[in-house]
Amino acid sequence: MSKKYFIPIFGGIDYRLSKLFSLEEDLTTDYHGSIDISVCEKTEPDEIIASMITGKPPQEHGILGSMHYTNPLVRKVEEILPEWGEMYRRKIYTNKGWDFCRRRRYIESEIETSTVFDQNICARPLFLPSYNPEIQWLIFRNTIRANEYPGLGEKESEKLIEKNFQWRKKVLEKELKRDYDLLMIHFQYIDSIQHVYYENNWDMEKVRKAYDRIGSYCNELIKSASSNGFDETIILSEYGVPSRTDSGDSHHRTPFYPSTTPLSGKSINVENILNQIELL
Numbered sequence: 331m332s333k334k335y336f337i338p339i340f341g342g343i344d345y346r347l348s349k350l351f352s353l354e355e356d357l358t359t360d361y362h363g364s365i366d367i368s369v370c371e372k373t374e375p376d377e378i379i380a381s382m383i384t385g386k387p388p389q390e391h392g393i394l395g396s397m398h399y400t401n402p403l404v405r406k407v408e409e410i411l412p413e414w415g416e417m418y419r420r421k422i423y424t425n426k427g428w429d430f431c432r433r434r435r436y437i438e439s440e441i442e443t444s445t446v447f448d449q450n451i452c453a454r455p456l457f458l459p460s461y462n463p464e465i466q467w468l469i470f471r472n473t474i475r476a477n478e479y480p481g482l483g484e485k486e487s488e489k490l491i492e493k494n495f496q497w498r499k500k501v502l503e504k505e506l507k508r509d510y511d512l513l514m515i516h517f518q519y520i521d522s523i524q525h526v527y528y529e530n531n532w533d534m535e536k537v538r539k540a541y542d543r544i545g546s547y548c549n550e551l552i553k554s555a556s557s558n559g560f561d562e563t564i565i566l567s568e569y570g571v572p573s574r575t576d577s578g579d580s581h582h583r584t585p586f587y588p589s590t591t592p593l594s595g596k597s598i599n600v601e602n603i604l605n606q607i608e609l610l
């Protein structure tokens with residue numbers, strides 16, 4: 331009988347901040363370390379999580395970045411022309427009335443290789459970018475970035491972040507009681523808080539509070555998972571804090587993993603995690 335795994339992904343937990351805020355020590359997991367995402371070109375959840383669940387690099391699973399054009403002609407134009415002027419071209423596409431030319435986020439059917447959810451196990455994915463994202467995610471209203479919604483302000487941003495966090499917690503609470511070989515969920519909380527208080531307003535106390543909160547919540551989850559029959563809990567993040575400079579990456583390549591089971595390598599490879607525990 332193989333083991334039952336609970337794998338929550340907390341987007342944005344940064345390895346260095348986990349040390350700074352002593353999240354690393356506060357967690358009741360025996361093992362932890364950093365995740366190597368060098369196989370991915372873009373620090374976008376869709377691309378990185380697709381690598382986690384397929385065990386393949388982006389060139390093979392086909393999820394590149396976070397969005398894509400469904401119209402083949404537009405896709406070709408975007409491939410040929412360089413990055414600049416994209417906004418302008420998008421306007422032309424839309425004015426042409428080609429509504430389906432808009433960029434959109436990825437969903438399950440676009441992953442070109444098999445995933446862990448095709449294996450012969452009872453598995454449940456929840457809110458996974460690139461696979462079964464939440465509706466708000468698909469319509470670009472999930473990641474609360476103060477710079478994208480300047481009129482919203484910090485307080486209202488926090489309210490929305492909280493609402494989404496509570497909703498996912500509620501769903502998870504129910505699902506944890508069911509009998510799965512693998513339960514995977516994605517939380518946006520830390521990433522969203524970091525976009526408001528790290529990227530735009532330098533308020534590290536707010537960020538620290540968020541890490542403390544997630545630390546306690548993770549410890550609760552580890553207990554709850556174990557009492558509900560899961561053998562191991564592996565907590566993952568897909569990348570670290572948002573980038574505050576023009577480095578080319580939207581987030582730092584410093585994701586963190588705490589785990590109740592050992593994973594080999596000083597820094598585990600993102601495409602090799604589920605492989606290591608023999609789920610892929």
Ligand SMILES: [Zn+2]
Nearest residue numbers: 521525572581
């Ligand atoms: Zn982000």
